[in-house]
Amino acid sequence: MSATAAEGWIRKNQEQNWLTRLLDWKPFLVVMCLLPAVALLMVFLTYPLGLGIWLAFTDTTIGRSGVWVGLENFEFMMEDPIFWNAVFYSVFYTAVATVGKFGLGLWLALLLNNHLPFKSFLRAIILLPWIVPTVLTAIAFWWIYNPQFSIISWVFIELGLRDSNIDFINTAWPARWSLIGANVWRGIPFVAISLLAGLQTISPSLYEAALLDGSTGWQRFRYITFPMLLPILAIVMTFSIIFTFTDFQLVYAITRGGPVNSTHLLATLAFQRGIAGGQLGEGAAIAVSMIPFLVFATLFSYFALARRKWQQGESND
Amino acid sequence: MANIITRRSILGAGAGMATLAAGGGAYAQSRVQAASGVSAPNLPIESGATLRMLRPVRFVAPDEEVFRANCARFTQQTGVQVRVDFVGWEDINQQTAVTANTGAGPDVIIGFGDAPHIYVDKLVEVSDIAEYVGRKYGGWMFVGEKYGKRHGTNNWIGLPFGGTAGPLVWRKSAVNAVGYQTPPSDLPGFLEMCKKLRQANKPAGFALGNAVGDGNGFANWLMWSHGASITDAEGAVSVNSPQTLAALNYLKELYPTFVDGGTISWGDISNNQAYAANTLFVTSNGVSLYFALKNDPATRAIADDTEHSVMPLGVANSWPSAPLTLNAMVFKHSRFPNAAKALLAFLMEQPQYEPWLDANLGYWAHPLNAYKDSAVWTSDPKIAIFRDSMNNQFWNGYKGPITVASGQANAEYVLVQMFAAVASGQSTPEAAMREADRRARRIFRR
Numbered sequence: 001m002s003a004t005a006a007e008g009w010i011r012k013n014q015e016q017n018w019l020t021r022l023l024d025w026k027p028f029l030v031v032m033c034l035l036p037a038v039a040l041l042m043v044f045l046t047y048p049l050g051l052g053i054w055l056a057f058t059d060t061t062i063g064r065s066g067v068w069v070g071l072e073n074f075e076f077m078m079e080d081p082i083f084w085n086a087v088f089y090s091v092f093y094t095a096v097a098t099v100g101k102f103g104l105g106l107w108l109a110l111l112l113n114n115h116l117p118f119k120s121f122l123r124a125i126i127l128l129p130w131i132v133p134t135v136l137t138a139i140a141f142w143w144i145y146n147p148q149f150s151i152i153s154w155v156f157i158e159l160g161l162r163d164s165n166i167d168f169i170n171t172a173w174p175a176r177w178s179l180i181g182a183n184v185w186r187g188i189p190f191v192a193i194s195l196l197a198g199l200q201t202i203s204p205s206l207y208e209a210a211l212l213d214g215s216t217g218w219q220r221f222r223y224i225t226f227p228m229l230l231p232i233l234a235i236v237m238t239f240s241i242i243f244t245f246t247d248f249q250l251v252y253a254i255t256r257g258g259p260v261n262s263t264h265l266l267a268t269l270a271f272q273r274g275i276a277g278g279q280l281g282e283g284a285a286i287a288v289s290m291i292p293f294l295v296f297a298t299l300f301s302y303f304a305l306a307r308r309k310w311q312q313g314e315s316n317d
Numbered sequence: 318m319a320n321i322i323t324r325r326s327i328l329g330a331g332a333g334m335a336t337l338a339a340g341g342g343a344y345a346q347s348r349v350q351a352a353s354g355v356s357a358p359n360l361p362i363e364s365g366a367t368l369r370m371l372r373p374v375r376f377v378a379p380d381e382e383v384f385r386a387n388c389a390r391f392t393q394q395t396g397v398q399v400r401v402d403f404v405g406w407e408d409i410n411q412q413t414a415v416t417a418n419t420g421a422g423p424d425v426i427i428g429f430g431d432a433p434h435i436y437v438d439k440l441v442e443v444s445d446i447a448e449y450v451g452r453k454y455g456g457w458m459f460v461g462e463k464y465g466k467r468h469g470t471n472n473w474i475g476l477p478f479g480g481t482a483g484p485l486v487w488r489k490s491a492v493n494a495v496g497y498q499t500p501p502s503d504l505p506g507f508l509e510m511c512k513k514l515r516q517a518n519k520p521a522g523f524a525l526g527n528a529v530g531d532g533n534g535f536a537n538w539l540m541w542s543h544g545a546s547i548t549d550a551e552g553a554v555s556v557n558s559p560q561t562l563a564a565l566n567y568l569k570e571l572y573p574t575f576v577d578g579g580t581i582s583w584g585d586i587s588n589n590q591a592y593a594a595n596t597l598f599v600t601s602n603g604v605s606l607y608f609a610l611k612n613d614p615a616t617r618a619i620a621d622d623t624e625h626s627v628m629p630l631g632v633a634n635s636w637p638s639a640p641l642t643l644n645a646m647v648f649k650h651s652r653f654p655n656a657a658k659a660l661l662a663f664l665m666e667q668p669q670y671e672p673w674l675d676a677n678l679g680y681w682a683h684p685l686n687a688y689k690d691s692a693v694w695t696s697d698p699k700i701a702i703f704r705d706s707m708n709n710q711f712w713n714g715y716k717g718p719i720t721v722a723s724g725q726a727n728a729e730y731v732l733v734q735m736f737a738a739v740a741s742g743q744s745t746p747e748a749a750m751r752e753a754d755r756r757a758r759r760i761f762r763r
């Protein structure tokens with residue numbers, strides 16, 4: 001920058017118009033830059049959520065805008081055994097499926113973390129169940145669990161082990177377990193691959209030191225692998241619980257909440273009441289009732305499993 | 318500015334040529350008798366009118382071709398451009414709701430049976446054209462009138478276009494093998510036959526899962542054939558009754574005769590699959606099952622062995638099945654209501670309606686008596702039963718008015734789940750009935 005040019009620039013600065021000055025003003029610039037993001041969040045996140053909560057306090061139906069009815073929808077839900085059944089099954093489904101997914105997923109991750117032939121190929125195909133669209137999984141399981149055409153029933157009958165079809169989804173408890181089975185099958189890859197990524201960040205020197213100390217395999221898992229994995233476990237588990245609790249497609253495609261409403265999750269029941277049944281207000285109330293469960297699950301994962309200072313080499317508070 | 322009368326006189330002048338050109342030879346010698354001397358309502362078409370229409374997608378390709386050709390002919394004769402959009406079956410209710418709520422969109426929607434009753438405030442009355450085609454074509458059949466008129470009045474809010482009921486579908490060889498010529502039409506006899514079929518390993522099966530069409534159809538049959546109904550004639554909930562209990566106890570005996578694996582998780586497609594796989598021998602379904610079997614060489618033999626008959630009547634005095642009904646409505650927000658009504662009347666007239674009915678092969682049955690002589694009903698003796706679908710004395714929500722609530726009770730499977738709870742042994746008949754009554758009271762509270 002030459003001296004003469006700088007002189008000229010200074011004079012020009014004094015003649016700036018209001019627009020230039022405005023754009024040079026930092027608070028304004030910050031607001032302007034944030035505005036698109038805020039607008040997107042408001043339009044696609046805050047507004048639908050707010051509308052959903054508002055609808056929960058009205059008696060809106062498809063075809064008629066409703067009036068404010070206060071807690072009426074919630075009062076009805078409290079007395080509705082179908083709603084309580086959905087609450088029970090949502091919690092049960094999430095709890096059992098999460099335990100299943102994490103147990104098997106962690107095991108799979110540990111296996112994949114070893115040196116295996118065709119390691120990359122194996123890791124790639126493990127992801128397959130998670131990559132296929134959920135609806136395709138659901139249709140496949142719908143056939144597997146079909147009361148007349150189940151391949152599992154067929155195999156058992158052909159082998160002479162049974163003489164009638166297996167009851168997968170015709171009565172309440174078998175249907176509940178069958179759906180959990182399908183969800184676990186679908187969810188394992190996500191957990192396994194995420195945990196595998198976590199395993200690979202653990203420094204081999206820790207294992208070497210433990211080996212020199214004469215540790216057993218279980219001790220290495222218990223005192224090195226598991227604690228080091230906890231932070232990523234917390235994140236993955238939070239996501240997994242949210243996905244499982246709000247699951248919709250598997251249940252809707254395989255049982256539609258049947259037999260006799262025994263496999264309704266809160267999400268499917270909300271859809272059934274709100275869209276199919278046309279009671280938007282009631283459906284919204286059921287959907288809103290999922291929020292406390294999700295907040296609790298998130299906080300639990302976050303605080304119970306969050307990163308501790310000792311994992312970074314400091315002492316706990 | 319053309320109107321409906323001038324159009325018809327033009328048509329009349331060259332009737333033979335026009336019909337041959339448009340519909341082909343099939344209906345040149347139509348046997349449909351239209352009453353003469355019925356004058357059409359005077360509907361001066363608004364100048365510059367254009368129309369947009371929604372209707373459900375076709376069953377068979379010729380449905381769409383003939384429908385579009387009919388609309389094109391309307392354009393040709395009146396200068397009114399007509400755009401028809403074909404919408405998936407699951408989407409038509411939602412699109413109707415949006416159209417009604419926003420007051421924008423299509424002028425005319427052909428939706429399903431109860432839609433005009435739900436959106437009645439947003440619709441133009443169509444009494445003039447409904448009475449006109451009724452007088453001209455032998456009068457409206459029972460369900461046509463039921464779905465067309467606003468409850469308790471003579472005002473037409475919908476124009477039923479066609480309907481189809483669900484008969485008993487059975488394998489002749491199986492029924493004959495257990496000693497019957499045709500399935501008995503009384504309830505104890507029917508139960509007896511199902512027991513024998515199960516013993517012969519050729520079982521019956523009816524959907525008890527959350528299946529919109531088949532599940533509700535079967536539950537309604539159980540109710541109506543025992544004299545039970547979800548509401549009384551005034552629309553008050555009447556589930557809790559000795560008749561309902563009788564129906565539940567009947568199912569309790571009937572269900573163990575069903576196909577191995579049970580039917581409580583069945584969707585709308587399940588009985589079609591089982592029937593086509595020689596696993597199921599007696600069920601209830603619309604005409605689509607028969608045509609699917611007939612058109613596939615692999616299952617042609619099953620189609621040849623298949624018969625249709627009316628579901629056992631029990632105490633009902635007509636076929637206890639509510640036809641799935643197409644119901645056209647004209648919206649108040651339309652800027653061209655006369656053109657819209659003229660189009661609907663035009664489509665119901667014999668030169669348009671009969672080729673369309675024939676093109677549908679029996680998937681849809683007429684709501685106007687005169688069309689009973691259409692060629693389609695003699696094209697295949699096995700579909701003749703569908704001809705009188707619209708004469709049934711039952712509708713969704715029977716015995717009450719057709720309302721939002723009757724549609725909701727259907728969509729939430731209140732009756733289906735009552736029966737499924739008993740069939741699965743999950744509830745006693747009394748408990749299941751009380752639960753259904755509780756749910757129905759909630760739904761019908763307004």
